[in-house]
Amino acid sequence: MNLPATDTTPAVLFDSARNLLRFAGESYPEDVTAFYHPVAAWLREHLATRPELKVELAFTYLNTSSTKALLDLLLLLDDYHRSGGVVSVEWHYQPGIEVMHEAGEEFGDDLALPYRLVPIA
C-alpha cells in the first residue's frame, strides 16, 4: 500500500518495518468510494493475518464524504481491536487548525481501541 498524495486525496503509505499505516494530506475526492474502497479492501486482507498495527491519521482537510469513509475504516479497526487484535490509532493535527483538532476528538469518541490525539508542531 503506497499511494502518493494527489490534489484531492491523501498519501496512504504502509511501512511494513514499523507496522505503520499512515494517511497524510487532504481528502476531498470526487468519488470517495473509488478512493477508500481499495484501501479498506487492503486493510481487511492485511488484518486477516492478525498483525500488530499502528495507524497514523495526519489529515489536514476532510470533506464530509471522506469523514464517513474514514469512520467506516475506523470501525473496521475497532472490530479488530474488539476481536483481540493489537491496533492503535494516532490522530495528528496542527494546533493552529482548530477544526481538525475537533474532528480528531469526534472520531475518537466512538472507538474502544487505543486512540491518541497528537499535536504536530
Add this chain to the structure above:
Amino acid sequence: MSKASSLPPFTTDAPVEKLFARETEALRKAETTLTQQQLSDVVYEPFRELVKHHRRLLRQAMKLTTLSDATQLQLRRTTRELSTALEQVRQLNESLQTLQREREEIFAMAVHDLKSPLSGIHGLAALISDPELSTAAEHPAMGRDIGQLAEVMLATVADLVDLHRYEAGTVALRPAHHAVIDLGELLRAQLLPAARRKHIKLTLITRPPDASVYLDADALLRVVLNLATNALKFSPAGTAVELKLKLDAGLLHATVTDQGPGISADDQKKLFKKFARLAARPTGGEGSSGLGLAIVKRLVEIQSGRVWCESTLGAGAAFHVELPAAPSA
C-alpha cells in the same frame, strides 16, 4: 488559478449512494425480511415504522453529505482563489516598491548628472563676468566650453524624457514593410560623419540583399544608432566598426561589432542598467548620459525582442539585437 481549476466538479448523487451502500443494503434486507414474515400487526407495525424512518434518515444523511461536500468544495475553491489573489497583490506590491526605489535612484543620479555640468557653467560664467578673473581673449573658448556642458545637459534631459516615455508604456509602435538595405543605408548615412571624424572604417552588411522586414523603423533605427554611436564613441581612431542586418526565420538580427577596449564580465552585468558606471570612456571627448543602453533595452523589449552583448576585455565588443520582423498571424 490553475490550482483551482484542477478541483473536481461538484458531486452528484451517485458517489454518495456508493458511500452508503452497506447501510442501504442492510435496510433493504430488513424490509424484505419484514414483508416475508407472517407477523402480527402488534409486532409488524412498529418495525414497519422503524424501517420507514430509517430509510428517511438514510436519504437525509446522503443529501446532507452531498450538499456539505459541495459547500466545502466551493469554500476550498474560494480559499485557493483568495490565496492566489493575495499572492498577486503581494507580488504587485513588491514590484511597486522596486519601481519606487528605482525612480528614487534615477532621480538622485539625474540630479547629480545635471548638477556637475551646471556647476561648470556657473563657474565659467563667474570667470567671464569678472574682469579680474579672465581676459576677453579667453572668453570665446569659455563660451565653447559652456556650450559643450549645456549640450551634455540637454542630451541627459532628452534621454530621461525618452526613458520615462518608454517605461510608462505610452509608445505606440507603427510597424510597416521596409527593405533591409534601405534601413542599412539610413543608418550608414547617419553614422558616417562621426566615423569619418574619428577615422573609423564603417562597414555595412545586409543579408539577404533583398530582405524585407515588417517592424517600426523608427524604433529599430533608434536602437541600432544608439549601439553604433556607442561603438564609434568607445573605439580608438583607425579601427573598424561593422554593422550587420540579417533576416532569418522572421527575425531581424542586428549586430554592431567594434575593435574598441571591450567590456569586462563585471561591466557586462550592469551594462543595460540606468546610469551604469562602466570602465570604458569615450575616446574623442564625447558625452555620455549613462542612459543610452537602458533606453535600448527598453525599446527592444517594447518590440518583443532581445538585446545582448558579447565581449572580451581588450578584444572589442559585439552588441546583438533580435527583433520579430514578420507581421504577426
